[in-house]
Amino acid sequence: MEKEHQIFGIRAIIEAIQSGKEVDKVFIQKDAASELMKDLMKVMKRGNVNFSYVPVEKLNRLTPNNHQGAVATISPIPFHDLETLIEKTLESGKTPLFLILDQISDARNFGAIIRTAECTGVNGIIVQKQGSAPVNGDTVKTSAGAVFNVPICKVEHIKDAIFHLQGSGIKTVAATEKTDKTIYDITLTEPLAIIMGSEDRGVNPSVLKIVDEKAKLPMFGTIASLNVSVACGAFLYETVRQRS
Template identity: 80%
Template sequence: MKNDNQIFGIRAIIEAIQSGTIIDKVFIQKESQGDLMRELLKSIKSKNINFSYVPVEKLNRMTAMNHQGAVATISPIAFHELEDMIVSTTEQGKMPLFLILDQLSDARNFGAIIRTAECTGVNGIIIQKQGSAPVNGDTVKTSAGAVFNVPICKVDHIKDAIFHLQGSGIKTVAATEKTDQNIYDINFNEPVAIIMGNEERGVNPSVLKVVDEKAKLPMYGTIESLNVSVACGAFLYEVVRQRLV
């Protein structure tokens, strides 16, 4: 069965996938088995849909209905292709500004970042298909509707997206404390993509190895890090400041 932003029940999710419904993520009960569940997993993998195994308690919190061990969230938006976002930005004569979120996991952080991205003129947001926060009701609400105004692209691997951007003449800058370089030493007055990391571990070390530059925010308190949405805002507004000159 289906409500405004969820589909619950194995057969209902399979049918939704086959009909072309834009599904953001499927939550599957741990240790679920059976022919129908195997059919669901086959459908999910064939369409490269984000999914995760969760305890039954999480599914019960998501819906009071008979979910049969599977709940899917429906995306409120259509996702864009990376190449289309780059070409569209270039054709409009804009200086590219992209944002890459390396497996950000919290939907409310995601929404807050989208809101700031819209306000600062970000041309597109890139997320990974697996392991990223869902685009759900919390995302829409926290973004204050900005999710409908900023193109969002899902990619198989963040590193591949970085290589594509670099090949298109767009500099990649990772926000990380694992550097001596200050954010205010970076030239953002050129085509650029900023990479923000996961709430707990930051930008993946393998991603840090392939970016063009790394930068950190100066910290003077006893707390070692900022909330990722706050840090992202600081980076984006430094881009705005430099481009206003």
């Protein structure tokens, strides 16, 4: 994690959240229970800030300074409002292409996906506030700087974002093995949002119930799955192929 993208110490993190900084994630020491830590927990819950409990050794690795049991990562980019982004995209006259990442947690996978998204003309990437990979130094590096060019929206719930896209006339297609259709059986030339699932669980079953279409990539080897960033690239480039 790059040092300019982190804040350590409980008071400093509380002030950062209250001042409206883009706090991406807070790492909290597992057994910390001071009064000040309770204040931080309240502020994080009010601001719906993503946090996780970690051993003190992880915090010591993140910073040599006196962290008091808390280290926060600050996003190097501003996040976009989903409604505004959908409106702007529809007004542009181009056929919309959105990407929804359902709790992809690895920063390098996230960065690689952003890089491919930028190359394939994706209008925006939608992630959930809780459980998603942070936008940190690893993300910026793996994306080769593309993170500064593709709008990223953080939403409370993926399902609400899907309903909003569908209500705006945008078809939703989930990448999943739980279907007989392959990506080559689906029409991708209309306004579209592609949903990619997490590295270990895939797209959430409750999300699969509400999407318009499900599609998989044909597999011919003995390994039954692709890395999510590679699978995402295949979906995006089939979209490009159909549209051109």
